[in-house]
Amino acid sequence: MLTTILVANRGEIAARIIRTVHDMGLRAIAVYADQDIDSPAVALADEAYALGGSTIHDTYLNGDRIIEIAKQSGADAIHPGYGFLSEVPAFAEAVEHAGIAWIGPKGSTILQLGDKIGARRTALEAGVSPVPGTNDPVSSVSEVRDFAEKYGFPVVAKRSDGGGGRGIVVLRSAADIDEFEARHGGKGGDLGAYFLEKFIESARHVETQCMADAHGNFAVVSTRDCSVQRRNQKLIEEAPSPFMPHGAEETMVEWSKALFTHTDYVGLGTCEFLLDSDGSVYFLEVNPRLQVEHTVSEEVTGMDLVAEQLRIASGLELSEVPEIRGHSIELRITSEDPGADLVPTAGTITGLEWPAGHGIRIETGVRVGDYVSPDFDSMIAKLIVTGPDRDTAIARSVRALKELRIEGIATPKDMLADVLQHDDFAPDFRVGTRWMETAYLPNVDLPAPFTGGSPEASSERRSFVAEIDGRRHRVTLPAEFFAATSSVDTGLVRPQQPRRTSGRQVVAQSGEAAIMADGVMSAPIQSIVVRIAVEVGQAVVKGDVLLVLESMKMEKYVHAPSSGTISEIYVAQAQNIPAHTPLLKLEEEK
Template sequence: MISRVLVANRSEIALRVIRTARDLGITSIAVYADSDRDAQFVTEADEAYALGGTAYAETYMNADKLLDVAARSHADAVHPGYGFLSEIPGFAQAVLDAGIVWIGPSPQVLDALGDKIKARRLAESVDVAPVAGISGPVTSRTLVDDFVAANGYPIVTKKADGGGGRGITVMESDEDLDLFFAAHGHETDGFFVERFIRTARHVETQCARDSHGSFAVISTRDCSVQRRNQKLIEEAPAPALPEGVEETLVDWSRRLFEAVGYVGLGTCEFLVEGDGRVSFLEVNPRLQVEHTVSEEVTGLDLVEQQLRIASGEPMAEAPAPRAHSFEFRITCEDPASGMIPSTGTVTRLRWPLGHGVRIESGINEGVTVTPDFDPMLAKLVVTAPTREAAIARARRALAELDIKGVATPAALYSSVVALDEFSPHVPSTRWFEDSILPRLSDPGAAAELGVRPAAPSQPAGPPAQAEERATFVVELDGRRMELTVPRTMFAGAGQAHHRGVQPLRGGARARSDARSGELVDPTGMVNSQIQAIVVRVCVETGQRVSRGDLLVVLESMKMESYVHAPYDGTVADIAVTGGQNVSAFQPLVRVTRAGETAKENQ
């Protein structure tokens, strides 16, 4: 039996696992980045270890540090949560090689399903139909052009190692393809292509299979309310499925799990069209963010099931869904500013209460929301006997929710679920983006959706820096120990340690260039308009560029965004590198205008 579990994650999912561990009498061990030192998941864990650092790469994505903590804390199991290293076969194998239980499917299963091209080929081998596409890497432009000639636009390019909606770009024309190949150069073999279906719903199955060969679909879920392939509202069970579709979903899910000898919990994702056609998308070999709604309609604790299956025990029998449940992702995104992630300090926090209301949160009042990690603050889960009753209860709960200091889409969600278009189910995965978001640009329509005008935007704080620490030798009950603490603990009385606002170059505020739409300050520095990760820098210092040339590829909310040269000129300075986190308004690339360059040379 597992007795000590290291939770290799953060925020609400870490706290979720810690709570179930405590219910089962299992010691929980947390790890944390500098900015999470006082987070609730850290204080609630039985033990907590500093990872030292602030960025993904040096903390929650650092396998060596996590394995070191696992060894030092004598953990006998590792729960990866979701995201971070949860789907990395090498990390799972390293955990097993250390003699520690990996709470998830085997490294071999992660390898077979984590690569989406392999997953497509696997599906085809067991007569599970994927979305029409190319079951191989994009090795040339000709390959894609031939597919377009046969299937037409739109198409979608996806990263083979994406998962969770990452690395997905919809192509509507040859010009979009030109931009795609310009953005990725000779690295397109990491992508594959599928036909893009505008009118399909995103329906998934929460599956479980134990080491004794028992398999079950615990519930279906509908996750069609999405923006940029990021799920916003999820529900279980999936409502109003065409006749025979649920039987197909269960059958295909079983085939996929049994084909790879899957042991553990996972999710099979599909597109369901109005005429009942079903197409396979992917298998997510981990716990999903939206697992809560499956728990609510069945009464099962899915983290407990993960722990029991990993211990070799039989999984529990899955009861038939007995109610209807919604999950609302409460993110620090401002609907009045196009759902751009915001930062700030949570100055007031009041959660809704009452029957059928559940909160999964990683924040407290007074917490500063930074651009360093995912913008999701919490999950509001509402359950009632019927879908209609759950919608009514959700509107009440969303109205009770009171978060100040950062913008959230709570009021928007309340209006969205009340729309006639939402009944008896959300129309398609494009509905929110094509129908709801455009209304937000009209003040009258936005007001009807409960969205207030955006406050004047302010530059976000700079990327977090590793804390300076001091180490002392102390004696505890006569035992010599080293104590390491942040130097800020020695700040003078009344002094507050906070992150200042990063000034833009020259102390002047960047403005949107009227012709290019890019944020450019008076020195020619092109700044990021969004919080994102730098995927690729496409230029070099000294390189001449023309207006519209691609400078940087960013990834935000699981979708790529392109930053272009605002005018003809020369790249004078590059302020970022690939893989770096950037906040909104942070400098990216400085471009000197062509005329100014000529003057400097005279």
């Protein structure tokens, strides 16, 4: 059996994994970015080590540093959680080459399934039917037009390397194709990263939680429905999937087993499908990792899926899957503002009260006084509610959301409660993946944009966290020590993180970069520069795409506000930039 697990992640999923590691009597090692040195997940670990930086690429995507820490700490396994490095085949292979166990499917399996085009090809080889589409990248916009002519509108263009809802563009007309060409063709364009599918307008998103061991055993733990989505981001998930048409679940289970067998899959994974309104089932993709919504499958079976991952990685056989009992709903609590198009917000949590009672489970990585940074994912907690049947789980979820109190940041908790009580969701389940955009949001009065954010706050303690030689320690000192350095006579002088402005109000108003008086355009939010579409000296006209930024899984296109010439470019592709970073200078036409 493995003995020491390094958790290469942060926030609620890191805390969730560490708790299971301790339940099994094993040691947990945490790693952390500068912002996370005093986070709850890090505090739970037996040891914690600095990744040495504050950006995603310097920290949780720094595979070399993570492996170095694993060796330094004596870890014999690495658990990637989800996101970050969990679906990077080269990292999985590097971990194994370092003599460390990888908690997940091997790199060759991830390679077959992690890329969406590769997953389509793999599905066809395994006898599984994907949505009608292309199995090769787009080479020209004429291919997009030909595909739309053959299958009819709407069609969807997807980035092959997209994940978590990124890189999905629905094309409903020839004008949409023209705009797609303007945004993704030309210099620095990423047209060749996309493939095409017929867009299933009224589909539900249903998935199977699967697991397989090295002894040839395979099992589906449960189905889940994840149809309540906004911008292809899941908001509400439930298990088992309700109101399934005859034969649909059986098809999904059969196809899931075929996919796992064909790819020699060992570990946990999720097979995702589209369920059309006529009962047709189409393969979508395989997520070769733990899913955010794995909790609802645990609640209706009583299983600990992280424990199953550790068992499988230790060479043991799968545990027997109990019969499904009851119904469970997961609600994603994010730092996003419903009044500003669900734009992520930043700030300090000044008040926090979790719901309690029968059937309530909280997975979180925050506490009162914590600063929610714009640098990482906006999900701060998961509220999982279970009842003996779906109606009870819904009623209990609404009650739990009313009890939940989070102050200092915006969250969609009230909107989630409203969705749960909507006629389309509760009694009949007439919800598809586009329901939020097409049926719900156009007919609901959303609150005004959130303006109540606040900077970091300190809390009173007699200890503090320090980093010594790259390793995290909690140091306790007499109160008199603090009196000499602070106006507070007792309590913790809590390490303060640099204050930062989020630029969220700029995003809420325009979604574009700000223009300064001297023609310099600046970033409205902390983001990654994913594309620079112009070069110095290039003439542009009003509306041209200049740059593409990505923040919190959303792409923001920076357009020319007027005609002119690009005189300077201040950023580089793949650069992680804070809010208000100068992007480029536009000399406007006189």
